[in-house]
Amino acid sequence: MSDPYLQFVNSPPGAAIARQLGLPRPVRLERHRLGDPVIRGRVLLGGSSAPIGSPPMAGGRQAAAGGLLQEIVAVLREAGCELATGNEAPLRELVAQAGMDATVFNGEAPGGQRLKALVFDASTIADSRGLAEMHGFFHGSVRQLERCGRVIVLGTPPADCDSVRQATAQRALEGFTRSLGKELGRGATVQLVLVAPDAGAGLASTLRFLLSPRSAYVSGQVIHVGAPGASAAAVPAQLDWERPQAGRVALVTGASRGIGEAIATTLAREGAHVVGLDVPALADELEQVSTRLGGEALVLDVTAAETPAAIAERFSDGVDVVVHNAGVTRDRTLAKMPAERWSELMDINLSSQERIDEALLAAGAIRPGGRIVCVSSMSGIAGNAGQTNYATSKAGVIGRVQALAGELAGRGATINAVAPGFIETRMTAAMPIPIREAGRRMSSLGQGGEPVDVAETIAWLAHPASGAVNGNVVRVCGQNFLGA
Amino acid sequence: MNARRVAVIGGNRIPFARSNSAYAHASNHEMLTAALEGLVRRFALDGELLGEVVAGAVLKHPRDRDLTREALLSTRLAAQTPAYDIQQACGTGLEAVVLVANKIALGQIDAGIAGGVDTTSDAPLALNESLRKLLLELNRTPDTPGRLRLLARVRPWQLIPEIPRNAEPRTGLSMGEHCAVMAGEWGIERAEQDGLAARSHQRMAAAYERGFFDDLMTPFSGLERDQNLRPDSTPEKLAKLRPVFGGAGGTMTAGNSTPLSDGASAVLLASEEWARERGLPVLAYITHAQTAAVDHVHPLPSTGSPEGLLMAPAYAMPKMLDRAGLTLGDFDVYEIHEAFAAQVLCTLRAWEDPVFCRERLGCEQPLGAIDRDKLNVNGGSLAAGHPFAATGGRIVAALAKELHERESGGPPARGVISICAAAGQGVVAILESAGDGAAGASA
Numbered sequence: 001m002s003d004p005y006l007q008f009v010n011s012p013p014g015a016a017i018a019r020q021l022g023l024p025r026p027v028r029l030e031r032h033r034l035g036d037p038v039i040r041g042r043v044l045l046g047g048s049s050a051p052i053g054s055p056p057m058a059g060g061r062q063a064a065a066g067g068l069l070q071e072i073v074a075v076l077r078e079a080g081c082e083l084a085t086g087n088e089a090p091l092r093e094l095v096a097q098a099g100m101d102a103t104v105f106n107g108e109a110p111g112g113q114r115l116k117a118l119v120f121d122a123s124t125i126a127d128s129r130g131l132a133e134m135h136g137f138f139h140g141s142v143r144q145l146e147r148c149g150r151v152i153v154l155g156t157p158p159a160d161c162d163s164v165r166q167a168t169a170q171r172a173l174e175g176f177t178r179s180l181g182k183e184l185g186r187g188a189t190v191q192l193v194l195v196a197p198d199a200g201a202g203l204a205s206t207l208r209f210l211l212s213p214r215s216a217y218v219s220g221q222v223i224h225v226g227a228p229g230a231s232a233a234a235v236p237a238q239l240d241w242e243r244p245q246a247g248r249v250a251l252v253t254g255a256s257r258g259i260g261e262a263i264a265t266t267l268a269r270e271g272a273h274v275v276g277l278d279v280p281a282l283a284d285e286l287e288q289v290s291t292r293l294g295g296e297a298l299v300l301d302v303t304a305a306e307t308p309a310a311i312a313e314r315f316s317d318g319v320d321v322v323v324h325n326a327g328v329t330r331d332r333t334l335a336k337m338p339a340e341r342w343s344e345l346m347d348i349n350l351s352s353q354e355r356i357d358e359a360l361l362a363a364g365a366i367r368p369g370g371r372i373v374c375v376s377s378m379s380g381i382a383g384n385a386g387q388t389n390y391a392t393s394k395a396g397v398i399g400r401v402q403a404l405a406g407e408l409a410g411r412g413a414t415i416n417a418v419a420p421g422f423i424e425t426r427m428t429a430a431m432p433i434p435i436r437e438a439g440r441r442m443s444s445l446g447q448g449g450e451p452v453d454v455a456e457t458i459a460w461l462a463h464p465a466s467g468a469v470n471g472n473v474v475r476v477c478g479q480n481f482l483g484a
Numbered sequence: 485m486n487a488r489r490v491a492v493i494g495g496n497r498i499p500f501a502r503s504n505s506a507y508a509h510a511s512n513h514e515m516l517t518a519a520l521e522g523l524v525r526r527f528a529l530d531g532e533l534l535g536e537v538v539a540g541a542v543l544k545h546p547r548d549r550d551l552t553r554e555a556l557l558s559t560r561l562a563a564q565t566p567a568y569d570i571q572q573a574c575g576t577g578l579e580a581v582v583l584v585a586n587k588i589a590l591g592q593i594d595a596g597i598a599g600g601v602d603t604t605s606d607a608p609l610a611l612n613e614s615l616r617k618l619l620l621e622l623n624r625t626p627d628t629p630g631r632l633r634l635l636a637r638v639r640p641w642q643l644i645p646e647i648p649r650n651a652e653p654r655t656g657l658s659m660g661e662h663c664a665v666m667a668g669e670w671g672i673e674r675a676e677q678d679g680l681a682a683r684s685h686q687r688m689a690a691a692y693e694r695g696f697f698d699d700l701m702t703p704f705s706g707l708e709r710d711q712n713l714r715p716d717s718t719p720e721k722l723a724k725l726r727p728v729f730g731g732a733g734g735t736m737t738a739g740n741s742t743p744l745s746d747g748a749s750a751v752l753l754a755s756e757e758w759a760r761e762r763g764l765p766v767l768a769y770i771t772h773a774q775t776a777a778v779d780h781v782h783p784l785p786s787t788g789s790p791e792g793l794l795m796a797p798a799y800a801m802p803k804m805l806d807r808a809g810l811t812l813g814d815f816d817v818y819e820i821h822e823a824f825a826a827q828v829l830c831t832l833r834a835w836e837d838p839v840f841c842r843e844r845l846g847c848e849q850p851l852g853a854i855d856r857d858k859l860n861v862n863g864g865s866l867a868a869g870h871p872f873a874a875t876g877g878r879i880v881a882a883l884a885k886e887l888h889e890r891e892s893g894g895p896p897a898r899g900v901i902s903i904c905a906a907a908g909q910g911v912v913a914i915l916e917s918a919g920d921g922a923a924g925a926s927a
Contacts, residue, residue, distance in 0.1 A: 042788055082788040087671055087833070096838035101786030103669040104833070109735050111668010 003424065003440060006447050026446030027187040029216040030148040032456065034269070038079040039211045041116025041146055044105050045072060045085050045095075046137045048125045067124045068154050071200035073098045075207045076119075079241075084115065086137075107140015115141060117150035117211050122173055123195060124156075127165040134176055142180070148187035150211050153177050157194040157224060170194075174222055181220040181444050181479045189219035189445075189479075199226020202468025208241070209460035217421075217449035218457055220479035226468045244463050246271030249319050251311070253277045253302055253356075254326030256286035258425045259375070262451035263323050266459045268293040272321060275314070277302070302326050302352035303344075308359035315360065318367040321462040322360065324353045324374040324397075329427070331386040342389045349393035353400065361407075370413035371462040374401055375454070378421040378475060382483020394419070398473050405471030414470040416461040421477025424448040445478030487589040488755050491766040492915065495881020496523035497749035498704035500869035501711045503604040507746040510705055512541050512548060516555040516601040519748035519877075522702030523597065524560050527752055527764060533562035535593020538584050539750070540569045540576040541601050542872035542906075543648055545608040552599075574823065575775065575905035576600045577749060577876020578913060582773040584753050594758040598880075599750035600873030606746075610646035618642070652793065652906065654781045659793065659906060660741055660824065662780070664730030666792035667826035670833050677740040677825035678722035681866045684822055688863020689715030696862055700881050712743055712869040740825035745869030749877030751884075766918060767884035768899070772808045773913040776800035780908035786843065794827045796910030797902040798834045802845050804912050810898075812851040815858065815914075817886055817899035819879045822864035827904055862886060876903060880915070887917040 008014035083102035161167035181190035254260035255276030274295035290297040380394025422439035553567035577600035584596040727734035776799040778791040835851035890897040897917040
């Protein structure tokens with residue numbers, strides 16, 4: 001789905017005109033290609049100055065444990081990242097102990113040093129005065145950030161803080177990341193990752209995803225790692241990061257086209273045996289997708305009474321990944337909306353998910369390490385005129401995710417949701433131009449996302465190493481200004 | 485094989501001049517001759533047949549074949565003294581000292597002179613490359629019509645000569661630009677660099693005031709002191725200069741980088757017996773040396789950028805210290821060539837850094853910090869100027885004298901030299917005073 005304005009402002013004359021007129025200048029986002037490293041370019045790592053080896057201040061358990069730097073360094077090393085740090089002796093010592101090389105970065109004298117990502121461990125900031133360290137770390141470094149750069153701030157969930165002051169400071173981080181996301185531009189994304197005490201070991205898949213171009217269209221998000229009960233789900237000891245889904249079975253509903261097809265393709269690329277499901281009317285397209293991916297087609301209507309049992313039967317020997325993607329829109333303002341428009345949509349978008357999951361859980365088909373990922377929507381968070389039915393169903397999806405997270409954690413599994421914003425699909429291509437343009441530009445990244453952006457986000461949540469990510473709702477919206 | 489101790493008897497240099505100034509019309513031959521002749525006079529070497537004289541120049545005219553031999557023939561040394569030229573960029577002078585010292589240690593010679601000279605004023609301009617090729621072709625063409633056809637191809641622009649460039653052949657970056665990259669990757673700030681530069685000027689001015697250089701120098705062409713020296717230099721004054729390397733946000737200026745300069749130096753080295761027979765003093769002994777090189781072209785997989793061009797001395801140092809059984813803290817004086825203030829600061833920071841020391845040097849522990857009061861105590865290249873091949877001789881002679889002055893009859897005073905060079909090379913060496921009533925005949 002083409003975006004003529006994006007192409008225009010990325011041409012030399014277009015760039016000049018847009019600059020002159022002060023028009024938004026979205027950049028072409030970098031996206032992951034097969035064989036790419038996690039991140040191409042240098043990662044600057046820093047942490048609040050108290051952390052390593054120092055006694056806990058007013059802070060909680062995170063501070064006592066010395067912050068997350070050790071875990072972050074381990075992830076960056078495993079991912080083969082090029083590293084830079086400030087010249088703080090404890091951090092340099094920690095990097096050396098990890099057997100990692102790193103340049104020094106000084107925001108006061110950056111030289112020509114370019115940075116692809118800025119990662120700051122703020123988890124030990126103990127009070128509001130300590131927030132000055134955010135300014136200290138980012139002030140001199142944001143200017144060196146390359147195109148499509150990545151900013152990741154790690155914090156402690158306010159609920160896990162031991163003092164009011166620490167909880168205050170940790171909650172404050174969200175205002176920082178959301179604002180920085182809005183001011184950086186040039187394809188940069190900014191996230192806050194809140195890491196529960198003792199959950200640092202579960203960071204790998206999340207950090208890799210957020211650093212890489214896989215997260216091209218995810219920005220301004222707050223991601224919880226180590227939600228209650230999640231620590232039981234350990235990271236697999238042996239993990240092929242190129243094909244993490246090898247040997248796993250994935251069910252993707254609505255897989256014949258659009259976002260669903262991208263999800264199926266991405267999971268298959270990661271090694272999963274993908275079982276695509278779609279309605280009889282789309283059987284041919286579904287068959288093509290399944291053949292291409294070497295997977296399997298399951299032609300079923302999710303709303304049919306016998307479907308949950310049929311799915312449970314198909315996966316009687318277990319399923320590792322379930323992606324509830326099937327969904328429709330039946331837009332109409334409420335006053336003009338007939339009852340069928342409401343109930344038909346609700347059945348497809350929400351009730352069918354409930355029935356399928358209940359059947360799978362009752363049959364014990366969700367394997368340990370299982371991942372359920374539901375496709376919600378930005379409308380479900382922000383609301384949207386003409387979409388009372390749709391937004392209700394998508395908000396309901398969020399409710400399911402939050403309500404089911406505990407039970408799934410008990411089974412060593414997780415459930416999460418993605419909430420796409422403006423994604424370039426057949427559906428958005430059919431929109432009137434003014435609405436389409438507004439949808440694209442009213443976001444920090446100033447453009448629509450691609451189906452693959454949603455798919456990559458789902459692949460992260462479905463990753464075997466993402467056991468510590470549970471009950472999250474992650475927007476894939478380029479930090480859209482609606483409901484953010 | 486028992487190696488003999490190698491004594492530094494003394495040194496001599498001409499004051500260093502800024503490019504295209506006092507020595508604008510002096511040739512390498514004249515300057516090297518002046519430095520050698522001054523040394524000959526100081527130590528009464530008239531007619532002396534030395535083992536050999538080794539020197540070099542970085543910028544050298546094609547006509548200066550056997551520059552060193554020709555220069556010594558212009559002095560009062562015995563004409564039978566052999567000589568050869570070497571060239572290792574800014575490492576030339578110290579490498580020459582190491583070469584002569586090694587022959588003395590092995591007993592192959594008893595005494596020799598090491599030196600170096602460079603001029604950036606009387607620079608070797610070459611024929612335009614296309615004109616040169618055409619003229620060579622002309623030389624190969626036997627018939628007149630053919631020769632005329634070739635001559636008809638001469639164009640006015642071919643009169644523009646080839647100018648020697650200060651750029652690295654494999655990267656196209658000048659040395660200053662390379663150093664700016666290093667400064668960025670070590671986070672070296674402007675104020676640190678200006679502070680180091682001001683200190684260099686102040687210390688060298690103080691050394692001149694107390695007469696330290698009186699027996700290390702021969703006036704030349706109207707100069708009695710290094711022309712670049714600014715005794716009133718302060719960090720505040722230096723802070724006003726605009727950056728010349730590293731773009732608008734750069735930290736390197738004409739004040740904290742060495743200027744292009746002209747000059748020459750020479751050092752007399754000998755075995756202890758040779759010195760004793762002639763009643764000459766021993767200032768210090770050369771005990772260890774090490775040369776290293778880095779790959780400044782190919783990116784390191786670990787950081788995505790190549791090792792810094794001028795970081796080789798950082799690598800040479802731990803190898804030499806291991807062999808000497810010393811640590812970086814064991815020295816009374818540190819002479820680190822100030823090609824750029826940033827180079828010195830990058831090197832010091834690298835030795836303090838656990839990551840660099842472990843990952844790149846293979847040392848479990850950082851080499852550690854040095855006492856900055858012991859660094860370049862009589863000023864460095866930022867104050868003196870830096871005629872490339874002459875710097876090594878300047879430093880060896882001044883350090884040997886400084887160590888001699890510190891001799892207390894107790895343990896020997898120790899000094900270490902570190903010199904970075906173009907093409908990613910570096911030379912380091914250790915000098916020690918006689919100490920403990922050792923054999924050295926103190927004057």
